[in-house]
Amino acid sequence: MKTIAISGASGFVGSSLNKFFTELDYEVIPIKRETLDDKTKLESLLNSSDILINLAGANIINRWSESYKKLLYSSRIDTTQKLVSAIKNIENPPQMLISTSAVGIYDNKSTYDEKGNFSNDFLSSLCQDWEKEALKAKSEKTKVSIFRFGIILGEDGGALQKMITPFKLGLGGVIGSGKQAFSFIHIKDLLEAYKFVIENSYEDTFNLTAPKPTTNKGLTLALGKTLKRPTILPLPEFVLNIIFSEGAKVLTDGQSAVPKRLLDLGFEFKYKTIEETIENLCK
Structure with missing residues (x-):
């Protein structure tokens, strides 16, 4: 039996991974905060783990005050530094880290x-530093x-759970122009991608996105069609800017990404389009 240690295990993805791999007869060990902050305990845990999955980080969809931006950074970078330091200090480190x-x-x-080309904004810089540490x-x-x-996107958490209520009430609509890219992935495909990479010991950088990215308008139309609700009430960008400040960029300034590495290796997505994804999750 292989052992998987997970930082950030209490979140939507972490809890989904815990359940998924436990059902596949892996031993899954959540890395608790007190373990992460105790060098000896952390090294002991990782010394007996085959795989380490690093998910820790404060919620990105929030108001980005200067103090919250520092939290976004420290919750990712500091945690990763502790994990990497522990890996380097032990005799039997995990065979794989997926960060x-x-x-x-x-x-x-x-x-x-x-x-693809990187941006030069806060979110991109955060991701670049996070990857470098890992x-x-x-x-x-x-x-x-x-x-x-x-x-x-999933039934039990994530972005869909937050956005579906106004759509069910007939109050859903595009955000801003609706033209911004929306790269997404069904939670089931994400879980299978972890399994695929772990079982084949693939070492690379992977886009965890469906093969066919859409736009905010494409998402809106798919939700309206599946839920049989009107989608005529747009949400102006200035409202999001008031609520989230700079953090509104996550919703108003999306990226369009494709999972070339996974596809090249033969991974098969079950939910390739936004229509298939929403129909499965909201039917």
Whole structure:
């Protein structure tokens, strides 16, 4: 039986991974805050773990005050530094570290695979620094893969749970122009991608997005069609700017990314389009 240690295990993705791999007869060990802050305990835990999945980080969809931006940074970078330091200090480190990043690392000028151009804003810089820290764990004993998440859609949490209520009430609509890219992935495809990479020991950077990115308008139309509700009430960008300040960019300035590396390796997505995804989750 393989052992998987997970930082950030209490979140939507972490709890989904815990359930998924437990049902596959892996032993899953959540890394608690007190363990993360105790060097000896952390090293002991990782010394007996085969795989480490790093998900820790404060919620990106929030108002980005200067203090919250510092929290976004420290919750990702500091945690990753502790994990990497522990890996380097032990005799039997995990065979693989899968660390998280986001497609927000790219600019919004084109559709990109994993070699796309980076932006120069706060979110991209955060992702770049996060990836650099994780890659320091790479050695002869430990492979490192980076998963750049798109917007994760699922029934039990994530972005869809937050946006579906106004649509059910007939109050849903596009955000701003609706033309901004929306790169997404069904939670079930995301879980299968983890399994695929772990079981094949693939070391690379992967876009965790469906093969066919859409736009905010495409998402809105798919929700309206599946829920049989009107989608005529747009949400102006200035309202989001008031609520989220700079953090509104996550919703108003999306990136278009495709999972070229996964597709090249033969991974098969079950939910390739936004229509298939929403129909499955909201039917």
